[in-house]
Amino acid sequence: MPFTAKVVTAAEWGARSPEPGTFPFQRTIPRYVIVHHTDNQNPPNDPSTGTIEGALRFARIIQTSHMDERSWSDSGHNFLNTTGGFILEGRHGSLNAVKQGFCIQSAHAAQDPGKLANGNQSPGIENEGNFMTFQMGQKQWQSLVELCVSLCDSCNISPLNIKGHRDFSNTDCPGDLLYSQLPRLRKQVADKLGLQFMPEELENDSQVVDLKFSSTGSAVIKLQQRLRDRGFNPGAVDGVFGENTEAAVKAFQRSVGLQDDGIVGNNTRTKLGLS
Numbered sequence: 001m002p003f004t005a006k007v008v009t010a011a012e013w014g015a016r017s018p019e020p021g022t023f024p025f026q027r028t029i030p031r032y033v034i035v036h037h038t039d040n041q042n043p044p045n046d047p048s049t050g051t052i053e054g055a056l057r058f059a060r061i062i063q064t065s066h067m068d069e070r071s072w073s074d075s076g077h078n079f080l081n082t083t084g085g086f087i088l089e090g091r092h093g094s095l096n097a098v099k100q101g102f103c104i105q106s107a108h109a110a111q112d113p114g115k116l117a118n119g120n121q122s123p124g125i126e127n128e129g130n131f132m133t134f135q136m137g138q139k140q141w142q143s144l145v146e147l148c149v150s151l152c153d154s155c156n157i158s159p160l161n162i163k164g165h166r167d168f169s170n171t172d173c174p175g176d177l178l179y180s181q182l183p184r185l186r187k188q189v190a191d192k193l194g195l196q197f198m199p200e201e202l203e204n205d206s207q208v209v210d211l212k213f214s215s216t217g218s219a220v221i222k223l224q225q226r227l228r229d230r231g232f233n234p235g236a237v238d239g240v241f242g243e244n245t246e247a248a249v250k251a252f253q254r255s256v257g258l259q260d261d262g263i264v265g266n267n268t269r270t271k272l273g274l275s
């Protein structure tokens with residue numbers, strides 16, 4: 001499937017050039033799609049007023065704030081999704097990179113202790129508004145779905161790896177209500193890509209899904225920490241169930257007389273004291 005989401009490039013909305021010496025930004029291999037909110041007022045007081053002109057203006061305002069107040073080299077995010085359903089490129093080069101299966105190093109999801117790693121190597125979407133209790137409007141939701149479909153497809157990212165900013169950093173972002181709707185977002189994206197998952201796999205932090213190779217999330221972080229505590233080495237505590245974590249799980253399973261299939265189901269979970 002081609003990259004079908006319609007995106008206004010940084011050049012088209014009149015972005016400032018990045019700080020001298022920082023561009024082009026480093027290309028990265030993305031693993032996640034990361035959902036944010038801008039923490040602005042919601043309609044009818046939304047900064048973009050739901051129009052394309054307002055969207056272009058809002059993109060410029062955010063870039064100015066990121067560069068002049070936070071001293072970042074450019075917009076911190078990769079994409080902005082406004083209340084009118086307009087998608088705008090953030091950091092220069094993001095659109096070209098994701099169309100080719102990459103992302104670029106950005107500044108929207110730094111890792112805090114005990115949280116997922118490598119957020120800034122994956123595309124971050126700023127959604128205009130504050131979604132602690134406010135329900136995103138239909139136009140904005142549809143463009144969010146469209147963008148996620150294109151990103152997951154072109155960058156080979158599983159819809160299960162659509163995460164919220166709070167999975168990476170100590171923050172309320174993207175708001176309690178929007179965060180609670182990430183399972184619905186994953187489902188709609190998966191449907192459009194023709195992928196099927198069990199309902200429990202789509203949840204934010206399912207306690208019942210077996211953890212196995214390529215699983216990600218806070219449950220994997222807990223697993224990796226527990227393996228370390230027990231003297232097994234899962235590699236980095238990064239929330240990604242890779243080869244090192246699998247090897248550590250197998251070694252643990254052998255040590256307690258379980259079949260070493262490398263899958264953390266009920267028995268392994270219990271032996272590790274995780275449930």
Ligand SMILES: [Zn+2]
Nearest residue numbers: 036037165173
């Ligand atoms: Zn955020």
